[in-house]
Amino acid sequence: MRILTKEESQYIDRMAPEKYGIPLGYLMENAGSDVAQVLANHYKGAKSILFLSGNGNNGADGLVAARHLMELEIPVCIYLFGESQKGSQLFKEQLHMVKQLGIAIYTSLDDIPWHTIWAVVEGLIGTGMKGELRFQMKEVIEIVQSQCELYSISKWSIDIPAGVNANTGEVSHSSFKADYTITFGATKQGVCLYPGKEYAGHVIVKPLGIPFEKVLQNYQAYHNTWGLDIRLIETLLRPRSAIAHKGRNGHTLVIGGSNGMIGAPLMAGEASVHSGAGKTTVAVPDDCLRTLQNKVMPEVMTASFRSVSDIMDLVKDKSVLALGPGLGRREETAQIVLEFLATYDGPIVLDADAFYALGDMANGETNGVLQSRSHPAIMTPHLGEFSRLTGRSILDIQKNYVQSARDFAIAQHVVLVLKGIPSLVALPNGTIYINMAGNSGMGTGGMGDVLTGMISAFVAQGYEVNEAALIGTFLHSYTADRLGTKKLWGYTPSDVSVRIGSVISELLSPSLNV
Ligand SMILES: NC(=O)C1=CN([C@@H]2O[C@H](COP(=O)(O)OP(=O)(O)OC[C@H]3O[C@@H](n4cnc5c(N)ncnc54)[C@H](OP(=O)(O)O)[C@@H]3O)[C@@H](O)[C@H]2O)[C@H](O)CC1
Numbered sequence: 001m002r003i004l005t006k007e008e009s010q011y012i013d014r015m016a017p018e019k020y021g022i023p024l025g026y027l028m029e030n031a032g033s034d035v036a037q038v039l040a041n042h043y044k045g046a047k048s049i050l051f052l053s054g055n056g057n058n059g060a061d062g063l064v065a066a067r068h069l070m071e072l073e074i075p076v077c078i079y080l081f082g083e084s085q086k087g088s089q090l091f092k093e094q095l096h097m098v099k100q101l102g103i104a105i106y107t108s109l110d111d112i113p114w115h116t117i118w119a120v121v122e123g124l125i126g127t128g129m130k131g132e133l134r135f136q137m138k139e140v141i142e143i144v145q146s147q148c149e150l151y152s153i154s155k156w157s158i159d160i161p162a163g164v165n166a167n168t169g170e171v172s173h174s175s176f177k178a179d180y181t182i183t184f185g186a187t188k189q190g191v192c193l194y195p196g197k198e199y200a201g202h203v204i205v206k207p208l209g210i211p212f213e214k215v216l217q218n219y220q221a222y223h224n225t226w227g228l229d230i231r232l233i234e235t236l237l238r239p240r241s242a243i244a245h246k247g248r249n250g251h252t253l254v255i256g257g258s259n260g261m262i263g264a265p266l267m268a269g270e271a272s273v274h275s276g277a278g279k280t281t282v283a284v285p286d287d288c289l290r291t292l293q294n295k296v297m298p299e300v301m302t303a304s305f306r307s308v309s310d311i312m313d314l315v316k317d318k319s320v321l322a323l324g325p326g327l328g329r330r331e332e333t334a335q336i337v338l339e340f341l342a343t344y345d346g347p348i349v350l351d352a353d354a355f356y357a358l359g360d361m362a363n364g365e366t367n368g369v370l371q372s373r374s375h376p377a378i379m380t381p382h383l384g385e386f387s388r389l390t391g392r393s394i395l396d397i398q399k400n401y402v403q404s405a406r407d408f409a410i411a412q413h414v415v416l417v418l419k420g421i422p423s424l425v426a427l428p429n430g431t432i433y434i435n436m437a438g439n440s441g442m443g444t445g446g447m448g449d450v451l452t453g454m455i456s457a458f459v460a461q462g463y464e465v466n467e468a469a470l471i472g473t474f475l476h477s478y479t480a481d482r483l484g485t486k487k488l489w490g491y492t493p494s495d496v497s498v499r500i501g502s503v504i505s506e507l508l509s510p511s512l513n514v
């Protein structure tokens with residue numbers, strides 16, 4: 001699923017007429033008629049649909065929809081916000097039409113017969129919002145929202161709810177909180193991120209009337225964003241060959257663990273087994289080996305290490321290395337990690353305490369350690385770890401969530417799995433995937449270790465690092481969602497781990513009821 005930024009939407013707006021001779025009014029006519037169709041399909045009873053119309057093109061979309069609904073004999077009325085004579089050209093044209101058609105138009109909220117309204121459709125402002133919502137618009141939204149609550153009126157937004165930043169998902173105070181948002185071409189980035197996502201309600205995507213990917217091919221600042229969803233994963237997952245033996249399915253090596261932190265590499269190793277790696281070895285420091293052996297499932301092989309050369313020996317015949325879970329933050333461990341990264345060039349997934357060794361990558365000596373690898377490293381930090389890696393505050397990262405992930409993945413030439421709400425996968429070329437799965441029950445210790453094991457197992461089975469990060473990240477959350485339908489919290493990382501194989505089987509053979 002493609003996701004558009006504000007700048008991409010505005011570029012399409014500009015290029016449609018300029019380069020392809022497609023007047024913006026055509027796109028608006030499509031947009032408005034789609035809004036009308038969706039509303040008509042939902043419409044109940046004899047009540048009216050009220051359009052809140054700003055004086056830009058977002059408002060004009062609503063005026064087009066009102067005209068189309070009138071044809072369908074659905075009662076409509078309009079509330080005009082702002083000065084009409086200062087509105088966009090298309091707004092003025094559409095306003096003239098609805099006036100000529102005799103549609104009821106209000107300029108004061110006090111005059112609206114709220115008890116006759118079934119739905120409010122907000123076209124106050126869309127991708128044209130600059131900065132924070134202005135005071136007058138906030139006031140209107142607050143009154144409308146309280147009337148909607150009082151009269152049980154359903155709330156719709158056109159393109160993006162008023163007040164939601166179309167790129168970052170940040171919201172102005174008093175933003176419009178919709179039950180549904182009808183958007184055009186592709187969903188906007190800001191409604192895939194929190195808190196914007198909560199303000200958009202259910203998002204309905206309708207065609208724009210122009211093949212926008214074609215238009216965007218020439219866009220200079222073009223780094224695209226996609227939804228990480230089931231459809232994408234179905235295109236990436238490959239059935240296993242009937243004759244695949246354990247050698248063909250790869251061998252994961254997990255290096256981690258320290259005294260009191262043996263669960264982390266153990267969960268990563270077990271998740272690798274459950275995700276289909278042919279073989280899995282977990283290696284821990286010498287003094288932790290006995291504890292590991294007492295706890296780990298029999299399918300996982302065990303080993304131990306003391307030095308970098310031990311790790312070099314262990315990794316020789318392995319398909320992928322997962323480095324970091326529970327490794328601890330001792331200075332000598334950090335040295336081992338750095339020394340090892342400088343010599344080993346194979347596929348690697350870095351997690352947890354491996355990041356401690358890397359420190360602040362933007363300013364520290366480790367900047368450059370990962371950049372020239374033949375297989376870009378996969379890194380799976382949570383926000384706290386990412387804050388340390390980038391030397392920036394969590395708040396600052398959250399404000400520019402997508403862009404922060406993109407900048408880091410490009411600069412360090414890594415596949416970044418940024419574990420947040422939602423998680424992101426950023427590829428070294430700047431392409432971003434926003435995870436569409438996941439739930440609040442996932443916030444438990446050990447979930448990250450399972451993710452590391454899963455991603456590693458997909459690399460072991462022959463997926464490219466980009467693909468493995470996408471498949472692992474999505475299936476981890478998707479499996480948790482399956483568990484979340486039965487109990488929204490309290491399921492364990494190991495529950496996710498154990499279930500993953502059945503979920504993959506279902507996806508590969510939908511008729512299987514496993
Ligand atoms: N390519 C597409 O996807 C298409 C999108 N369409 C629709 O067009 C809007 C974008 O329309 P645009 O005219 O560019 O802008 P808006 O209508 O969203 O907003 C402009 C008005 O908002 C005022 N404004 C700006 N910032 C603020 C603010 N912070 N608070 C309050 N009001 C604000 C602005 O006032 P100015 O004084 O600054 O001029 C304008 O009045 C898109 O979202 C789609 O719905 C097309 O219909 C089809 C193609």
Ligand SMILES: [K+]
Pocket residue numbers: 058122123124125126157158159160161162
């Ligand atoms: K809107």
